[in-house]
Amino acid sequence: xxLSAINPVLLIASLMVAATPLLLAAIGELIVEKAGVxxxxxxxxxxxxxxxxxxxxxxxxxxxxxxLAAMVAGAVLSLLFAFLxxxxxxxxxxxxxxxxLFGLGLSALMGQSYVGIKPPAMxxxxxxxxSDIPVLGPILFSHDPVLYIGIALTAAVWWFLKKSRGGLxxxxxxxxxxxxxxxxxxxxxxxxxxxxxxGACAGLGGAYISLIxxxxxxxxxxxxxxxxxxxxxxxxxxxxxxxxxxAYLFGGINVxxxxxxxxxxxxxxxxxxxxxxxxTILVLVIxxxxxxxxxxxxxxxxxxxx
Amino acid sequence: xTTPLLSIKGLTKAYPGVVANDDVSFDIGHNxxxxxxxxxxxxxxxxxxxxxxxxxxxxxxxxxxxxxxxxSEPKAARASGVAMVFxxxxxxxxxxxxxxxxxxxxxxxxxxxxxxxxxxxxxxxxLPLDPNxxxxxxxxxxxxxxxxxxxxxxxxxxxxxxxxxxxxTPQEVDILFQTxxxxxxxxxxxxxxxxxxxxxxxxxxHATILRLGKNVGECVPAQTSARDxxxxxxxxxxxxxxxxxxxxxxxxxxxxxxxxxxxNPFGTTLKNIHFTVRAGEIxxxxxxxxxxxxxxxxxxxxxxxxxxxAIKVNGxxxxxxxxxxxxxxxxxxxxxxxxxxxxxxxxxxxxNALLTGAIREGLSxxxxxxxxxxxEFADKIIKQFDVRTPGNHVAARAxxxxxxQKFVIGREVLQRPEVLVxxxxxxxxxxxxxASIRQALLDLAAGGAAIVVISQDLDELxxxxxxxxxxxxxxxxxxxxxxxxxIDEIGLMMGGxxxxxxxxxxxxxxxxxx
Numbered sequence: 001x002x003l004s005a006i007n008p009v010l011l012i013a014s015l016m017v018a019a020t021p022l023l024l025a026a027i028g029e030l031i032v033e034k035a036g037v038x039x040x041x042x043x044x045x046x047x048x049x050x051x052x053x054x055x056x057x058x059x060x061x062x063x064x065x066x067x068l069a070a071m072v073a074g075a076v077l078s079l080l081f082a083f084l085x086x087x088x089x090x091x092x093x094x095x096x097x098x099x100x101l102f103g104l105g106l107s108a109l110m111g112q113s114y115v116g117i118k119p120p121a122m123x124x125x126x127x128x129x130x131s132d133i134p135v136l137g138p139i140l141f142s143h144d145p146v147l148y149i150g151i152a153l154t155a156a157v158w159w160f161l162k163k164s165r166g167g168l169x170x171x172x173x174x175x176x177x178x179x180x181x182x183x184x185x186x187x188x189x190x191x192x193x194x195x196x197x198x199g200a201c202a203g204l205g206g207a208y209i210s211l212i213x214x215x216x217x218x219x220x221x222x223x224x225x226x227x228x229x230x231x232x233x234x235x236x237x238x239x240x241x242x243x244x245x246x247a248y249l250f251g252g253i254n255v256x257x258x259x260x261x262x263x264x265x266x267x268x269x270x271x272x273x274x275x276x277x278x279x280t281i282l283v284l285v286i287x288x289x290x291x292x293x294x295x296x297x298x299x300x301x302x303x304x305x306x
Numbered sequence: 307x308t309t310p311l312l313s314i315k316g317l318t319k320a321y322p323g324v325v326a327n328d329d330v331s332f333d334i335g336h337n338x339x340x341x342x343x344x345x346x347x348x349x350x351x352x353x354x355x356x357x358x359x360x361x362x363x364x365x366x367x368x369x370x371x372x373x374x375x376x377x378s379e380p381k382a383a384r385a386s387g388v389a390m391v392f393x394x395x396x397x398x399x400x401x402x403x404x405x406x407x408x409x410x411x412x413x414x415x416x417x418x419x420x421x422x423x424x425x426x427x428x429x430x431x432x433l434p435l436d437p438n439x440x441x442x443x444x445x446x447x448x449x450x451x452x453x454x455x456x457x458x459x460x461x462x463x464x465x466x467x468x469x470x471x472x473x474x475t476p477q478e479v480d481i482l483f484q485t486x487x488x489x490x491x492x493x494x495x496x497x498x499x500x501x502x503x504x505x506x507x508x509x510x511x512h513a514t515i516l517r518l519g520k521n522v523g524e525c526v527p528a529q530t531s532a533r534d535x536x537x538x539x540x541x542x543x544x545x546x547x548x549x550x551x552x553x554x555x556x557x558x559x560x561x562x563x564x565x566x567x568x569x570n571p572f573g574t575t576l577k578n579i580h581f582t583v584r585a586g587e588i589x590x591x592x593x594x595x596x597x598x599x600x601x602x603x604x605x606x607x608x609x610x611x612x613x614x615x616a617i618k619v620n621g622x623x624x625x626x627x628x629x630x631x632x633x634x635x636x637x638x639x640x641x642x643x644x645x646x647x648x649x650x651x652x653x654x655x656x657x658n659a660l661l662t663g664a665i666r667e668g669l670s671x672x673x674x675x676x677x678x679x680x681x682e683f684a685d686k687i688i689k690q691f692d693v694r695t696p697g698n699h700v701a702a703r704a705x706x707x708x709x710x711q712k713f714v715i716g717r718e719v720l721q722r723p724e725v726l727v728x729x730x731x732x733x734x735x736x737x738x739x740x741a742s743i744r745q746a747l748l749d750l751a752a753g754g755a756a757i758v759v760i761s762q763d764l765d766e767l768x769x770x771x772x773x774x775x776x777x778x779x780x781x782x783x784x785x786x787x788x789x790x791x792x793i794d795e796i797g798l799m800m801g802g803x804x805x806x807x808x809x810x811x812x813x814x815x816x817x818x819x820x
Contacts, residue, residue: 165414168401172409175398182360182396183410184380296399 006259012139012252016147017213019251021046021205021222023150025229026236026243027157028201033233034161035194036174036297040096041081042202043226044103049074049203050210051107054119054217057207063122067146067207074203075196077103082195086188089301104220114217122146122212144212146204151244153201158240170194174295177302187302202226228277235284238294242287250280309372310335311495312357312464317366319352326352328519329366334464339486339496341506341527344516345539345736350499353516354466357497358390359383384412387463391453391470399442403452406441410456427458431485446594447478454485465489466497471505475594476764476797483509501539501737502765503532517541540737554772555585558756559606559637559725560618566605574598574780576605581775581785583725583756588747590771590788591760593800598780599729599760600642606727606758607639608632619725633665636724640714642733642760644707648714651703655695658702659684659717666721683720691716692742708735712743719746726750729760744770764796776800 025042032039052073057066081099084090122144131142161167173180173190181187205225210217228250236242253276261272310333319327326349334340344350355361357368359377368375370386377383380390397406404421408414415423421437428435433451441452450470457465467486471479486496486509498510506513507527515523515538523538559582566576576598583589593599604610606617608629616625624632629639641647649658660680664670669680684698691712695705702710715731731747732740748770751757760777761767767774768788775785778801786799 165408168405168408171401172398172405175400179396179398180409182380182392184359184384185409293400 024205032198041099046206049206053207070207078199389457389462590767593777
């Protein structure tokens with residue numbers, strides 16, 4: 001065992017990369033749930049985003065086009081969920097599970113001819129001067145742009161929910177759709193927009209895995225990140241900054257355990273592999289003890305006739 | 307004659323299977339408090355929803371100051387100057403007072419300005435309120451203030467109030483009426499919906515009475531007796547429950563030192579409650595909703611277990627017995643929430659009869675249900691309590707609220723209880739059915755049962771109870787004989803005007819700071 005092989009600077013830099021897909025998907029789902037909708041299809045939307053982004057990036061040789069396509073694909077798939085739950089008034093849990101299964105299957109089909117191909121590389125955003133600072137430079141200032149978008153998105157979502165009128169209406173719809181309707185707000189429209197935002201975020205998170213983190217296409221490559229994102233939103237008590245914290249914690253332990261595996265530590269690999277899931281959930285459970293509750297209308301079907 | 311503020315002509319709205327409003331016409335003048343009176347299901351709510359733009363009428367017209375008025379959505383109605391205080395469904399528990407107010411406005415100012423305006427309006431109208439508090443933590447009276455202030459900030463010409471006093475203590479009702487009179491003096495008209503006749507007589511200038519969706523009469527409330535108005539509302543002569551005074555027997559139910567943590571985070575803790583009920587006696591328990599009523603019922607029915615010796619029946623400690631063991635001893639209960647608590651919504655009436663009747667009526671044997679006997683029991687309830695239903699096979703949720711309430715109360719009364727605990731026995735029930743439920747409770751007491759009636763309807767409690775106590779924040783007031791209690795005394799037992807003291811302290815602090 002050789003722990004000195006682990007470079008802390010690289011470790012922190014790569015934990016941010018490992019956390020970003022989870023962060024993007026969870027921030028999207030947070031908005032969806034704040035509007036009172038429980039979309040369990042995050043995993044499905046991520047994997048569709050992963051293959052759509054990968055395919056478009058390969059065809060156009062532009063990673064940016066790929067990311068854009070991934071967001072569109074995630075949002076389009078989420079529209080299917082929106083139609084089922086908001087117009088056909090289907091059960092949200094069942095529809096979300098179906099969306100995940102559908103997404104996994106469809107992505108495998110779409111991705112058959114892309115296995116083993118290398119996508120065009122995304123340039124890192126080496127900020128001049130700043131990225132040359134020792135230690136801090138590689139950690140904070142030489143990443144790909146999507147990673148910064150993830151952090152900016154967290155801040156934007158926090159501001160939107162806390163300060164803006166739109167955020168207030170979104171929270172009101174999630175809190176009591178009957179009251180929001182009685183005051184004349186269009187519950188269905190707010191929820192559809194929220195669902196599409198969640199889909200776009202999940203799609204972007206998926207494409208981040210296939211285009212930047214790995215980068216290649218394999219079937220089922222999101223490997224449960226969508227499910228972790230769902231749990232993260234709950235245990236983060238629907239608070240954006242806690243989602244960021246939880247995502248970085250998960251990413252950090254994941255990177256650390258991979259490093260420990262490589263260093264040949266005398267703990268069975270299986271225990272190391274499960275540690276990020278266990279520790280992240282444990283920490284967030286302890287943090288969510290303050291009982292700041294779920295949106296009161298979460299998962300309930302709204303119908304305008306009373 | 308001057309143009310009325312709002313004139314309604316021939317409004318009709320039909321839903322599948324029921325005509326909610328049938329050719330309703332009336333006028334609301336300027337500076338007028340107009341009462342809209344009717345039983346539950348008479349079509350009052352549908353009518354005001356049409357005025358507020360939530361529901362579109364099938365036919366008929368409205369004119370506003372002489373102009374045609376057909377709001378397509380609440381926004382349009384609000385723009386014309388209509389504001390509405392809802393009975394349910396319009397506050398968001400997890401949001402602050404200011405956020406709740408902002409949601410009801412078209413162009414809210416910044417949160418800081420809004421908080422200042424809320425403070426100013428609340429002081430002007432004597433409705434103290436802190437804009438930063440979370441609505442979920444407020445008392446019912448304070449929550450209503452939030453709704454009223456939300457309306458007042460829009461300078462309404464017409465303020466619609468849907469059953470505003472059903473959740474208030476008498477002192478809070480006084481404050482509300484002062485506010486409404488002040489508004490009227492400033493030129494706001496008020497459409498006041500209620501079925502509380504004495505209130506309407508003191509407050510309203512004019513009344514329109516609805517029955518089964520039709521306009522059945524108009525009157526000047528101050529010149530019409532409450533009884534006449536009630537009979538117009540019901541369309542029938544009213545039977546007042548009669549009671550035969552019996553000498554109370556031995557103590558049957560003895561509650562001493564009952565303390566109970568609530569089962570859900572928004573519940574109320576019961577704190578050291580003492581009372582006794584004798585055979586043949588009705589104890590009425592009042593109090594504003596959410597002061598421990600549900601928890602008290604749970605403790606008495608056996609849904610929540612308590613410390614040993616807290617509850618004794620005929621000298622036997624029952625505190626750690628569950629509901630079925632208590633039913634076996636003759637302790638029965640009918641909770642407030644009909645669908646989901648008192649009755650299983652998707653089960654038939656027969657199955658619902660089995661759920662609480664199995665033990666005392668011997669409806670099951672070695673785990674097998676005797677369905678024919680159960681159906682007989684259900685039919686007996688339906689017949690004796692005049693439950694309007696096609697038969698005992700109908701699902702509980704298909705019954706109207708009042709009919710299901712009759713079934714739920716009848717199911718317990720017919721099991722010959724020794725102790726019966728009911729919560730809100732006539733909630734949402736029309737006057738005639740309410741009278742028959744009250745009569746059944748009086749008859750049961752006359753037969754020697756000890757009865758605890760928990761209710762928010764003070765008139766009901768004064769009508770049927772022998773002694774009266776009130777719950778306030780989980781504590782029980784002194785228990786006093788019901789006869790001779792004044793409405794002021796009752797109000798003080800219920801805790802007076804909630805939050806007034808707190809608010810006054812706040813005012814002084816602000817004054818000191820300025």
